[in-house]
Amino acid sequence: xxxxxxxxxxxxxxxxxxxxxxxxxxxxxxxxxxxxxxxxxxxxxxxxxxxxxxxxxxxxxxxxxxxxxxxxxxxxxxxxxxxxxxxxxxxxxxxxxxxxxxxxxxxxxxxxxxxxxxxxxxx
Numbered sequence: 122x123x124x125x126x127x128x129x130x131x132x133x134x135x136x137x138x139x140x141x142x143x144x145x146x147x148x149x150x151x152x153x154x155x156x157x158x159x160x161x162x163x164x165x166x167x168x169x170x171x172x173x174x175x176x177x178x179x180x181x182x183x184x185x186x187x188x189x190x191x192x193x194x195x196x197x198x199x200x201x202x203x204x205x206x207x208x209x210x211x212x213x214x215x216x217x218x219x220x221x222x223x224x225x226x227x228x229x230x231x232x233x234x235x236x237x238x239x240x241x242x243x244x
Contacts, residue, residue, distance in 0.1 A: 135243075138242055138243045138244075141242065142242040142243070145238055145241050145242045146238040146239075146242060147186065147187060148238075149234050149235075149237050149238035149241065150187055150231075150234050150235070150238060151184070151186070151187065152234060153230050153231050153233065153234025153235070153237075154184065154187065154188065154189045154231070154234070155184055155189065156230050156234075157189065157227040157230045157231060158182045158184065158189035158190075158191060159182070160223055160226060160227060160230065161182075161191050161219055161220070161223055161227065162180055162182050162191055164219045164222060164223050165180050165191060165193075165215060165216060165219040166178075166180050168215040168216075168218050168219050168222075169193070169215045170201060170213045170215065175195055176193060176195050176197070176198060176201060179193045179194040179195040179198070180192070180193050180194075181193075181194055191216075193216075201213055202214055202215065202216060
């Protein structure tokens with residue numbers, strides 16, 4: 122039987138791309154998460170109820186490796202947000218509203234980050 126040899130061109134570059142990919146993907150996704158969280162924070166501040174402005178000003182975004190968290194830091198935020206925490210309080214769930222309002226936009230931001238990560242990893 123005849124021996125057939127195939128030469129794969131670009132295999133070194135492909136190996137290099139696979140080696141670099143996790144760092145690139147992580148960096149690009151972190152950027153996307155930061156953009157998404159900024160969008161959520163802006164909207165949450167607009168949606169939060171205002172009496173003195175302290176609740177609105179207390180929103181903080183915490184970013185970590187492949188994660189983001191948006192929290193109001195005043196102690197009474199839960200009491201304002203949740204219904205039934207105090208007597209006859211219907212609640213004002215501005216954080217839930219924010220997520221519903223911005224879900225599509227956040228998904229687009231993250232998808233764009235994924236697309237960028239893939240294109241940069243394997244160019």
